[in-house]
Amino acid sequence: MGKKQKTCEFKTEVQQLLHLIINSLYSNREIFVRELISNASDAIDKAKFKEQTEPDLYKDDTDHHIRVSVDPDKKIFKIEDNGIGMTYDEVNDNIGTIAQSGTAAFMEALEKSKSENTLSPDLIGQFGVGFYSAFIVASKIILTTKAAGEKMGVRWTSDGKGSYTIEEVKKESRGTEITLELKDPEDGEQNFTEEYTIRNIVKKHSDFVQYPIIMNVEKIEPIPENEQIKDKDGKVVGETTRKKQEDETLNSMKAIWSRSKEDVTEEEYEEFYKHISHNWDKPVARIHKRFEGVTEYDVLMFLPSKAPFDLFQANKKNGMQLYCKRVFIMDDCKELLPEYLGFVQGVVDAPDLNLNVSREILQEDRFVRSIRKNLVKQIFSILKDMEKEKYEEFYEEFGKALKAGVPTDFDNKDKIASLLRYKTTKSDGKYISLDEYIENMKDDQKEIYYITGEDINSLANSPLIEALKEKDYEVLLMIDPVDEWVVQSLTEYKEKKLKSAEKGDLDVNKVDDKQKGEYSALLKFIKDKLGDKVKDVEVSSRLKDSVSCLSADDFAMSSYMEKILKASGQDAPDQKRTMEVNISHPVMDKIKTIFETDTNNPAIQDYSDLLFDLAVVSEGGKVSNPSKFSKLVGDLMVNAL
Numbered sequence: 001m002g003k004k005q006k007t008c009e010f011k012t013e014v015q016q017l018l019h020l021i022i023n024s025l026y027s028n029r030e031i032f033v034r035e036l037i038s039n040a041s042d043a044i045d046k047a048k049f050k051e052q053t054e055p056d057l058y059k060d061d062t063d064h065h066i067r068v069s070v071d072p073d074k075k076i077f078k079i080e081d082n083g084i085g086m087t088y089d090e091v092n093d094n095i096g097t098i099a100q101s102g103t104a105a106f107m108e109a110l111e112k113s114k115s116e117n118t119l120s121p122d123l124i125g126q127f128g129v130g131f132y133s134a135f136i137v138a139s140k141i142i143l144t145t146k147a148a149g150e151k152m153g154v155r156w157t158s159d160g161k162g163s164y165t166i167e168e169v170k171k172e173s174r175g176t177e178i179t180l181e182l183k184d185p186e187d188g189e190q191n192f193t194e195e196y197t198i199r200n201i202v203k204k205h206s207d208f209v210q211y212p213i214i215m216n217v218e219k220i221e222p223i224p225e226n227e228q229i230k231d232k233d234g235k236v237v238g239e240t241t242r243k244k245q246e247d248e249t250l251n252s253m254k255a256i257w258s259r260s261k262e263d264v265t266e267e268e269y270e271e272f273y274k275h276i277s278h279n280w281d282k283p284v285a286r287i288h289k290r291f292e293g294v295t296e297y298d299v300l301m302f303l304p305s306k307a308p309f310d311l312f313q314a315n316k317k318n319g320m321q322l323y324c325k326r327v328f329i330m331d332d333c334k335e336l337l338p339e340y341l342g343f344v345q346g347v348v349d350a351p352d353l354n355l356n357v358s359r360e361i362l363q364e365d366r367f368v369r370s371i372r373k374n375l376v377k378q379i380f381s382i383l384k385d386m387e388k389e390k391y392e393e394f395y396e397e398f399g400k401a402l403k404a405g406v407p408t409d410f411d412n413k414d415k416i417a418s419l420l421r422y423k424t425t426k427s428d429g430k431y432i433s434l435d436e437y438i439e440n441m442k443d444d445q446k447e448i449y450y451i452t453g454e455d456i457n458s459l460a461n462s463p464l465i466e467a468l469k470e471k472d473y474e475v476l477l478m479i480d481p482v483d484e485w486v487v488q489s490l491t492e493y494k495e496k497k498l499k500s501a502e503k504g505d506l507d508v509n510k511v512d513d514k515q516k517g518e519y520s521a522l523l524k525f526i527k528d529k530l531g532d533k534v535k536d537v538e539v540s541s542r543l544k545d546s547v548s549c550l551s552a553d554d555f556a557m558s559s560y561m562e563k564i565l566k567a568s569g570q571d572a573p574d575q576k577r578t579m580e581v582n583i584s585h586p587v588m589d590k591i592k593t594i595f596e597t598d599t600n601n602p603a604i605q606d607y608s609d610l611l612f613d614l615a616v617v618s619e620g621g622k623v624s625n626p627s628k629f630s631k632l633v634g635d636l637m638v639n640a641l
Contacts, residue, residue: 003167004088004166005165005168007164007165008164008165009163010163017132018132018135022160029137029189030192030201030205031205032133033192033206034274035131035133035134036079036134037068037206037209038206038209038278040066040079040080040081040083040176040211041209041211041275044082047064047085049328049330050084050148054148057149061082061173065212066079066080066213067214067215068250070193070198071193072191072193077137077182080175081175082175085145086145086147091154095143137183137192138180138183139159140158140160140181141160142157142179143157144178146174152168152171154166154167154168155167155169195215195218198215199217199250202250202251204271206275207251207254207268207271208251208252208254208256208271208272208275209251210255210326212249212253213250214248214249215248216247217246217247218243219246219248221244222240223240223241223242255349256300257288257299257300257349258326258349261288270283273286273302273345276319276347279306279308279345281304281305281306283304283305284304284393285382286301287301287382288300295352295367295370296351297350299347299349299378301344301347301375301378301379303343303379304343304344304345304398307397307401311400311401316342317342318332318336320332320337320344320345320348321347321348322362323348323350333348335372336348336375337375339408340401340404341379348375350367350371353368380415395421400480402416406486417490417493418434418435420434422434422478423456424437424476424477425475425477426440438493438494441473441496442471445471447497448493448497448498449499449500449501450476450478451464451478452479453478453560453619454479455620456477458619460477462501462549462618463546463548464501464502464619465501466544466545467508467544468506470544481564484558484564500558503556503558505541508541509541511540518592519539521595522591522592524537525608526579529608530609530612533576534578535578537581539580540581540583543585545582546618547581547582548579548581548582548611549615549618549619550579550619552577557575559619559621579612579615580615591607594607606632609625609628610636613625
């Protein structure tokens with residue numbers, strides 16, 4: 001069979017993406033060096049991990065390193081690694097199409113960006129398109145790679161404009177080589193073929209990368225005395241020094257997590273965070289600690305300030321990396337932190353771990369479970385002590401993730417609950433904690449009241465909470481879908497039960513039994529007319545201003561939960577709710593008069609339907625017959641006027 005080869009067109013959105021990267025990030029041109037080095041480091045990490053289970057495939061080249069080289073005459077920048085390499089299909093999937101890089105989400109994030117002309121560098125790493133930042137400086141990129149065990153290598157070539165070519169080629173060694181044909185720098189711009197420029201960029205962004213970043217550089221050395229040219233008087237004639245080329249390691253390779261906090265600068269912390277997270281935002285907090293005792297281990301964790309686009313995607317990677325004596329074991333280490341804290345980025349270096357440890361062994365390892373418990377404790381501690389305004393900014397980004405921990409982490413449920421924040425009917429658009437809610441409770445109030453739904457304004461003005469507001473009771477306004485799962489698990493907090501304003505008897509107002517009896521015949525009649533639409537029709541203790549609403553039993557599903565399930569394509573159980581009516585409302589008195597005068601009056605059927613439709617509309621639902629609803633309201637307006 002012949003060698004595989006094909007030329008493909010970039011998809012339209014990919015062309016747009018490349019255009020944005022090339023033009024919008026021009027003022028941050030040097031970031032491509034950091035991104036390519038970071039990718040090379042990741043590739044070596046993966047090779048070392050695979051080496052543990054398939055040593056024969058990797059034994060020919062265990063001197064792990066990254067090599068950078070430049071050619072000023074040909075305007076070439078090249079970076080090579082002896083990492084895991086890629087197969088033909090992997091190049092096609094990961095490089096050729098950007099299909100794995102969240103293109104659509106990336107474009108959506110750009111649309112939401114407040115700035116029209118500039119692109120934040122953090123989007124580059126966050127959306128996994130760091131490789132393409134090289135097009136900022138390159139007129140052409142040639143990527144040549146070979147995976148361990150493969151007979152042929154693969155070459156990917158593109159000018160970043162409209163198409164790319166993938167072909168099989170001969171390549172002797174494992175790993176990846178990326179060659180950039182550079183554009184001419186304009187006056188005052190960095191020249192990426194200068195040793196000085198590359199040396200400074202590596203020192204600034206990648207000094208802590210644990211593999212040597214090697215560059216063949218020009219050195220000045222003294223000419224040995226026995227090689228010097230001297231005149232007849234013994235004086236040296238000509239040069240006393242000469243130039244020579246030799247390899248130099250540009251980075252210190254110091255494991256930042258193993259150094260004491262006092263020896264690490266803010267800049268070093270930030271650059272390391274960018275390296276492991278591929279983010280460009282500044283972390284909101286960090287935890288750098290050595291745990292000592294029966295076993296010792298080093299921890300360096302960062303809490304990001306911006307949520308990644310894939311925070312709630314099923315294939316989202318956990319941000320923790322596991323090392324043993326500075327030797328990489330694995331990334332995406334879900335055993336170190338629970339899923340709801342997977343956004344935390346960091347490193348754990350545990351010297352007592354077995355280098356050949358597998359994910360299955362980690363799940364059962366008591367030492368790893370102890371580490372996990374301590375990491376979670378440290379994160380909760382730093383969030384608990386965070387300054388209020390700073391924490392609320394963090395909560396805006398990651399509050400939904402924390403909420404997901406309530407139904408999944410039973411041991412820490414109360415700690416997570418203390419970190420939750422909600423806007424309420426009395427907080428004037430500000431967040432309050434559950435502790436603040438309890439502190440503000442009225443003397444006669446026994447429960448923490450809440451209501452769930454899609455829109456905070458609709459909830460704040462819901463008929464369901466009219467009686468609670470009249471009592472001056474505060475109500476939590478919950479608008480995240482995950483809140484439905486929170487309240488199912490968090491049934492009480494600090495001995496105060498959580499109570500839905502939509503379900504069961506609120507027990508805040510007593511209904512006059514005599515007055516209730518006067519309406520019993522009418523309510524039975526309305527229930528019969530509505531048929532299967534309702535479970536029952538009752539006198540309301542919830543309503544004060546509105547005429548009707550729909551409520552559910554204590555253990556029934558909320559209307560918002562029903563919407564969530566239907567929107568996700570799941571079958572929601574067919575549950576009927578109770579229509580409550582406000583017998584203090586003048587409308588109910590009028591309907592009662594008509595009913596007592598003429599039980600067969602067809603207007604009563606219309607008013608029954610209208611009461612139900614008004615209850616549906618008040619909770620943000622859709623009426624089943626909008627034209628009939630509109631006509632009835634119109635007729636009422638005519639009669640009233």
